[in-house]
Amino acid sequence: MALKMVKGSIDRMFDKNLQDLVRGIRNHKEDEAKYISQCIDEIKQELKQDNIAVKANAVCKLTYLQMLGYDISWAAFNIIEVMSASKFTFKRIGYLAASQCFHEGTDVIMLTTNQIRKDLSSPNQYDTGVALTGLSCFVTPDLARDLANDIMTLMSHTKPYIRKKAVLIMYKVFLKYPESLRPAFPRLKEKLEDPDPGVQSAAVNVICELARRNPKNYLSLAPLFFKLMTSSTNNWVLIKIIKLFGALTPLEPRLGKKLIEPLTNLIHSTSAMSLLYECVNTVILCVQKLRILIEDSDQNLKYLGLLAMSKILKTHPKSVQSHKDLILQCLDDKDESIRLRALDLLYGMVSKKNLMEIVKKLMIHVDKAEGTTYRDELLTKIIDICSQSNYQYITNFEWYISILVELTRLEGTRHGHLIAAQMLDVAIRVKAIRKFAVSQMAMLLDNAHLIASNTQRNGICEVLYAAAWICGEFSEHLEEANQTLEAMLRPKVTTLPGHIQAVYVQNMVKLYASILQQKEQAGEKEAAQEITQLMIERLPQFVQSADLEVQERASCILQLIKYIQKLQAKEVPVAEEVIALFAGELNPVAPKAQKKVPVPEGLDLDAWINEPPSDSESEDEKPKTIFHEEEQRHSRHRQPEIDEEELARRREARKQEQANNPFYIKSSPSPQKRYQDTPGVEHIPVVQIDLSVPLKVPGMPMSDQYVKLEEERRHKQKLEKDKKKKKQKKEKRGKHHRHNSLHTESEEDIAPAHHVDIITEEMPENALPSDEDDKDPNDPYKALDIDLDKPLADSEKLPVQRHRNVEALKSPDSEVPLVEKKSKKPKKKEKKHKDKEREKGKKKEKEKKVVEEEEEEKKTYDIQGNLQNDSQVTVSVIFENKSTSFLKSMELNVLDSLNTKMLRPEGSSVHDGIPVPFQLPPGISNEAQFVFTLQSIVMAQKLKGTLSFIVKNDEGSTHEKLDFKLHFSCASYLITTPCYSDAFAKLLESGDLHMNSIKVDGISISFQHLLAKICFHHHFSVVERVDSCASMYSRSIQGHHVCLLVKKGENSVSIDGKCNDSTLLSNLLDEMKETLSKC
């Protein structure tokens, strides 16, 4: 019965394919999560089965679930299993799943290297294709390094289908492994002229991506692209090339001229709108043409027109400014994308003249905008526009403050902190505005209930943070300080977020201090005591706050004020002392100032200042030092300790700089320290704006008035100027002229309403100016900024997986072992080679390859083994013709040993070679397979062989021979076989295994790396890993189990091995020792 149930459920599991899963999910809309978790359980069962078809089906379903948002990373190992299936159907499923869920953090990814390499060299182009596609999604730096050379070989594959994929994936390889760019670039360049349009387009694609990031390195390719542009008919390629030229032209002005002709030809001849757009985009002179695009009724063209406009704006702002009307009109468009683009344009179009007008328009939009996203966008744009280039375009800061205050009435904005930051920045840096700012902020505090009523929903209450700070810090400008203080002490304040309350508490004291001073100076002792009493009454509500910061500050201050009260009771004047607590002025500090302070010479931040306390040190010493230090810090200095002289010097330098800057209006000499200039406000020539407007009417926009005022002011200015001019010009065309001049008003004509001192941000004295701070060190494209025109150095080679020993026989031609090929003959070129392994059948086995080269031809032999049964091995050899001659009639022969014999066709003798079934034109590679039989696999084998062939070139044909050696190492008889830890433990316990061990010193690579190496070179799989200890398993083609225990010490690695056959084990360990000693 139970058996039946099990069987039944297995059948069902078999049945449920992807379609069933989708159907099931759709039928279980109500309890979808439950249904899916049930499905995942089933999938887990299926993954445990041996049948690869069942596994593939399970992985296929997982891919679908991943798309729905379920994490499937736990099945990564199963995905690899499916990837390594021999059938394309399954392989494709595996690679798809991998491309969906593998990423750099996936640890099993290092196990895929071999598999991918094997697939890349598969004779079936779709195996290769599917591997390339998958790899493009999850390539890691390690994979890129290990596979770069294989992919490069594929770039010259015979099939265009593979070539284009290989070319395209190179971009991903470059990104992950920038060292590969220079060695691979020549071939990439070659592919620009590939006969297949797909390959060509892929190459253009890759180079355009590269050039977009670092255009200057690709200038030398301009002629080639120029040729392509005039000859290609593929719109995709053309668009890419034109985009590329767009990036190159700024670097090489001559290019622009040359381009005009072909581009105009294209513009006139093409029917493809997309191509036309890109052309127009590049020839950025066609602003008028763009206007037509924007006025078009097709929304897509309108959008693109605006987009192009913003690009032109950067180089030719004047020509765009004339289209302001059109752009403002676009702000009213019903399409959000278009409105956003128009906003962007406005940012670059403002000037002193039109700033108020534009912002006014934007404010209207803010009011009627629906949807918070767009309104927030408007808000940030307004602030961006106004604050750009250090408030360059603001002529009237009172207007700006009013705008900011108006913005606080926005409901539900997320950008409260932005407004707050602007308020703080302006109030601190524009001294002349402080009085006005303070009065506005006091009003905000007074009306805090309007803003704070919806604390939960929005961040607008952040502005109260700024308001409280400004009122406190510049409290001497406050007219009704009492009222403001009271507003800050309202019980409602305790509902604000903690950090704002903290600022409230701190600034209350500042306010209190200045009120106290006022009252004492006026001799109103009663009033002074009253205010103290008020503080003592209200502060406890903050002391009870749940926020630590608020609580701590409040209780501290409460104590202070109680103390003051006592003094006041004794009629001791305290105001001077209290105000001294907050003496000193804050200077704005540039954001990077800290970073630019050079480390003083001889200062070693890593060294101990005091030796760490030893255990024997007596406890009571410590409190003393701490107390001592605290003493020093006691007086509150908010300013870094810089002496007066230094400050004066710095101020002087700053003034100098401002004097040279046309925008800076020299400030009247205002001393830096506030306590010195408490009455010094009069120094600053505050503008005589008649503030007839009642400032304290909340909810009423007032910035409009400024626009009017400003117009009047400018008009007045103009009149004055004109009067002067008139006098000079003797009034002839005077009237007319004046009329004109109103319209031709130029930037310089507009004097700022305020004599504004925008304080520059402070920088440390010997700060080194550097722009490099701005570069993101993590920018992945920075690494690709490589000079491609330099010739390749010898050291620049793609790393090649140099499996064990690769040897070449001493032949008359190549007397030097290939590995260290310092060729004596100048014609010899170096070549590296690669193993590629491919799995076929149930068992496989791998082989060494031998690389040979000869005078004129270079060949890479990739020899791969493949076991059909336990005594047969297939060796795949990749022949690559590196010469310029044609090779034909190739014949491969091997000298058989007793153990290992080449399988020849029936009837031929042991001395006959096997013909290679193809010919090789120059630059082409192809693969042939040879079968070997062997008896024992416990020992490594070396077979000598010869390849004979006919070289055919213009001068005729010659017969050539190439000797090589095939190395069958013991590791190549092993098959990577996964093993579960329980099975592994059983195996070890069984007791019929022989044991052996080795130890290798001087290993510096990481353990992870080391394991990967063993997995890769010796075909093991990791069973379990604990810290720096791992157990590994593999199986030979004849069924020997091999178990390893790898331990990593400080600088050494020890490997204990167990195996059914002691000879095999010791040979394996020897090979491993050799690999490791090369690390």
Added chain:
Amino acid sequence: MLTGGFEASEAGSLRVLICLKFYNLVCCALSVLFNKVYFLSQSEDTQQQIIRETFHLVSKRDENVCNFLEGGLLIGGSDNKLIYRHYATLYFVFCVDSSESELGILDLIQVFVETLDKCFENVCELDLIFHVDKVHNILAEMVMGGMVLETNMNEIVTQIDAQNKLEKSETFIFQSPRQDR
């Protein structure tokens, strides 16, 4: 490059969404049929959130507005934008960076849809719903690792057919044991 890279540090990626709207009397439920992300840097949850929000953004747009949408931070900054096309109940949304031509991508979506139509013989939503794997395979022939691989529909269809044929022949081998290629 067709893009997506949702963090500044990540290189480009392409996101294809095919969304289907189910109109219902009570509520409007939506379901995402298909998505593909090149360059995975976020967890599944973030991906799903981005997809939902993207769909929300796209689906509420009018018929006669432009096909471009700047998602801002949602899709990884100002360099990236959403380009979409709307076919009956389906939305095809690509997320690309500035190296791609906007109108070019609109063409690419058209090619994609036509290819789907050819491969499924008059494609309908149900094809896409039940054969997500095939849609993936078709897309893989057009876009690789976020870069456009092939725009010629005939070439794409040829390769897809060849692969399907190969798949069929394998199923045959699979049934008759001990045959390997």
